[in-house]
Amino acid sequence: MTDTRTEQKTPQTLTAIRQQIAHAKQGAFYQEHFAGIDPAAIDSFDAFEQLPFSDKGDLRAAYPLGLQCVPEEKVVRIHSSSGTTGTPVIIPYTQKDIDDWALMFARCYETAEITNRDRIQITPGYGLWTAGIGFQLGCERLGAMAVPMGPGNTEKQLQMMMDLHSTVITATSSYALLLAEEIAKRGIRDKIHLKKGVIGSERWGEKMRRRIAEELGVELYDIYGLTEIYGPGIGMSCKYECGMHMWTDYLYYEIIDPKTLKAAEPGAIGEIVITTLQKEGAPLIRYRTHDLTRALEGDCPCGLHFPRIDTILGRSDDMVKVKGAIIYPGRVDEILSGIAGVSSEYQVMIDHLNGRDILRLFFETPIADADRIKEIESTVRAAFKQQLNILPETHAVALGELPRSEKKSTRIFDNRY
Numbered sequence: 001m002t003d004t005r006t007e008q009k010t011p012q013t014l015t016a017i018r019q020q021i022a023h024a025k026q027g028a029f030y031q032e033h034f035a036g037i038d039p040a041a042i043d044s045f046d047a048f049e050q051l052p053f054s055d056k057g058d059l060r061a062a063y064p065l066g067l068q069c070v071p072e073e074k075v076v077r078i079h080s081s082s083g084t085t086g087t088p089v090i091i092p093y094t095q096k097d098i099d100d101w102a103l104m105f106a107r108c109y110e111t112a113e114i115t116n117r118d119r120i121q122i123t124p125g126y127g128l129w130t131a132g133i134g135f136q137l138g139c140e141r142l143g144a145m146a147v148p149m150g151p152g153n154t155e156k157q158l159q160m161m162m163d164l165h166s167t168v169i170t171a172t173s174s175y176a177l178l179l180a181e182e183i184a185k186r187g188i189r190d191k192i193h194l195k196k197g198v199i200g201s202e203r204w205g206e207k208m209r210r211r212i213a214e215e216l217g218v219e220l221y222d223i224y225g226l227t228e229i230y231g232p233g234i235g236m237s238c239k240y241e242c243g244m245h246m247w248t249d250y251l252y253y254e255i256i257d258p259k260t261l262k263a264a265e266p267g268a269i270g271e272i273v274i275t276t277l278q279k280e281g282a283p284l285i286r287y288r289t290h291d292l293t294r295a296l297e298g299d300c301p302c303g304l305h306f307p308r309i310d311t312i313l314g315r316s317d318d319m320v321k322v323k324g325a326i327i328y329p330g331r332v333d334e335i336l337s338g339i340a341g342v343s344s345e346y347q348v349m350i351d352h353l354n355g356r357d358i359l360r361l362f363f364e365t366p367i368a369d370a371d372r373i374k375e376i377e378s379t380v381r382a383a384f385k386q387q388l389n390i391l392p393e394t395h396a397v398a399l400g401e402l403p404r405s406e407k408k409s410t411r412i413f414d415n416r417y
């Protein structure tokens with residue numbers, strides 16, 4: 001018998017999709033976006049895949065509350081995605097949306113075998129952003145003790161971590177790395193009681209993972225999510241470290257080729273597109289996340305019957321083409337992770353100078369010897385030449401010289417346009 005959750009394309013899911021489309025059309029945004037589309041006509045997944053995508057730009061145009069699909073009295077809260085690059089997107093939540101999110105998030109913690117005996121130090125920001133408040137919601141639902149620090153103030157962060165014996169740290173990968181480096185620098189590792197780290201869904205490489213795990217002495221888990229679809233907590237890795245289980249009782253996802261916008265080949269890297277199945281406040285149909293990943297096949301030894309996607313490999317907007325080669329952060333991580341003397345942090349700058357594209361790669365190294373650094377730089381150039389057919393300019397810098405961020409960090413800068 002097929003497990004209804006591992007296999008996404010079930011009659012039940014199609015029914016849920018149809019109902020969600022009908023509900024979405026109660027709001028101003030989908031009334032217009034899906035004008036002329038009859039939910040009853042979506043009688044197959046093929047028909048569903050003909051529907052137009054929803055993209056962040058469309059959602060911005062619905063600012064402030066054009067996405068709202070329920071009467072005012074049912075809305076209990078809003079969240080908003082960061083508006084640093086334009087109009088923000090506002091997502092209204094009903095009490096059911098909050099309860100569903102809490103349930104999914106508690107399930108994430110349980111997947112990492114975190115229990116109500118744990119003390120969870122929450123470092124992502126609180127407020128309009130969904131991160132901090134989501135980690136807190138799941139923690140309270142699980143019955144664990146939340147230590148709601150929010151970002152920054154490393155001094156106090158470490159003090160509370162020591163005094164309260166926090167057992168779980170939740171953070172972005174770059175902030176976890178900053179804390180790990182600070183703990184090592186201060187020599188306070190024996191006063192830290194962390195066992196697990198739950199790291200937000202930005203793309204991070206194997207080297208960075210190893211450094212954080214070793215320096216903090218923790219098991220690391222990836223959590224997935226985005227403000228437009230509840231927030232973090234819609235997918236989670238388990239101890240077998242084979243991608244993230246996705247909570248397909250609340251959402252349906254597709255992996256598309258970001259160039260052709262058609263379904264990606266099974267197992268191929270593409271962009272994850274999400275449809276909510278039970279959202280009341282602001283349902284989204286075929287929402288383009290721009291996160292790059294791939295579908296993983298087969299059963300997971302942990303026994304969870306939720307399908308898996310790979311850890312996030314980058315953003316489709318970060319996917320750049322230089323001299324015919326496709327470059328995204330996950331690919332750069334992969335190349336650098338095999339080279340001794342190269343640390344986890346790097347930046348790629350792409351410029352157009354004197355009629356040609358130049359790729360400059362800055363990476364951190366713990367090595368101080370100038371000759372040895374020259375050798376490492378030349379190894380890096382050779383690896384890029386061999387694997388991407390691009391010869392970058394390489395610039396090794398000392399550990400800690402590249403920027404760390406409490407939010408998601410950008411690593412590839414395309415300055416050509």
Ligand code: ZN
Binds near residue numbers: 238239301302304
């Ligand atoms: Zn698993």
